[in-house]
Amino acid sequence: MLSRTLLCIAIISTSIPVLADTVWLKNGDRLTGTIRVFDGGKLLLQTEYAGAIPLDWKQIKTLESDQKLLVKQDKYPGEIAKSLQPAEDGKVTLANGEAPKTVELASIQQIMKPKPVITDLVWKGSVDAALDFQRAEKNTDDYNIAFKTSARHGDWRHNAKGEYNRETQDGLVSTDNWSAEYSIDRFFTEKWFWDGRVTYKRDDIENLTRQRTIGTGPGYQFWDDELGAFSLGSLLNRTDYEYADGQKANFYSAGMKWDYNRFLIGKRVEFFTNGELNKSLTGVANYSLDSEIGLRYKVTEWASLNLKAEKNLISGSSDGDLDKTRYTAGFGVTW
Known part of the structure; x- marks a missing residue:
């Protein structure tokens, strides 16, 4: 009975996906890590295998993130997306709790973590x-x-x-x-x-x-x-x-x-x-x-x-x- 329980736990633990952001490039590569910031045409992806990697925004096909991120488009002040979902080439879907919105990557000017209410040091x-x-x-x-x-x-x-x-x-x-x-x-x-x-x-x-x-x-x-x-x-x-x-x-x-x-x-x-x-x-x-x-x-x-x-x-x-x-x-x- 104990062995069966441990086996079930092992199967469940391996089936649970590790939370990580994913970036798909136009050349077919897929990179995982944590999105730090996008500004000045560069997306900074923090990885465990190569540190911080700056990626050319024009080479990105789409991306995915479970983080809460502030996304600024063109002349708009910006909106906080609860997550980013992959979409067709050159686009990304902003999931903010309401109807998901798919936008052109070219329309995005900045992506960053929203400033939290400071409660700690x-x-x-x-x-x-x-x-x-x-x-x-x-x-x-x-x-x-x-x-x-x-x-x-x-x-x-x-x-x-x-x-x-x-x-x-x-x-x-x-x-x-x-x-x-x-x-x-x-x-x-x-x-x-x-x-x-x-x-x-x-x-x-x-x-x-x-x-x-x-x-x-x-x-x-x-x-x-x-x-x-x-x-x-x-x-x-x-x-x-x-x-x-x-x-x-x-x-x-x-x-x-x-x-x-x-x-x-x-x-x-x-x-x-x-x-x-x-x-x-x-x-x-x-x-x-x-x-x-x-x-x-x-x-x-x-x-x-x-x-x-x-x-x-x-x-x-x-x-x-x-x-x-x-x-x-x-x-x-x-x-």
Whole structure:
């Protein structure tokens, strides 16, 4: 009796299909895995046998998925399909609980997982490092490391970032600075949040040796999904400057900060930019800009190559202007 029971269980278990998405190609191949995202003409299929595979959308005949996916067509805002069912060549059927709808693959602009209501911890971030060694008439060693991370739980989001830069020429240090920032966001709606942050910068070479900033203000999250995120925030800040000769200054400012990233080419390439622009309210400095822009190319699921440009500008300071631009290229990890 026991052997018969075990045999029945084995037969039933082998007959139950393993849930997986399926993509049929025009050349007759059939691939199985998990659909991650479709954007920019590339469908990203996560497989156990070859990792993430970007597939040319024009080479796909039809597809099938048991996932709940957001499908955007042409000028339409998009609809959530409970599943995708295979159809005739060049088409797919959207099953959304009502009458199934068959659409042309060519009419689909994006496919992604709908953003869930966040009830648990979501953590993401990156660490980028760049090293540059030159041996010529002047020997130059250049080091740069930066990190950025964000963790969200419910209505709260914690953000932290930091950076360290050091450059020597013939053994003499020409650049030596670091910075760190922590901010916390409290979401009141799906889009609107209130931001509070503190920033500290230290420079052992420039005349402006220390900067401390505390700020708070409202922000708006335009989107945050599988393809990237974009938010804008306005801040009222209190900033303290300390110079190499011991002089100090403080002032209040109104500022705007932005944080934007967008994945392209089946999430192989990421374009990102973030920064802050401040206008003094008390006349110590006219305005200040601290920003970066760059590209990140994913070599594997966690490893990436990066190219960045950073701008740090202080105009109208009573102790002189500061204008620094830095370009780096290096290796990093993302999660």
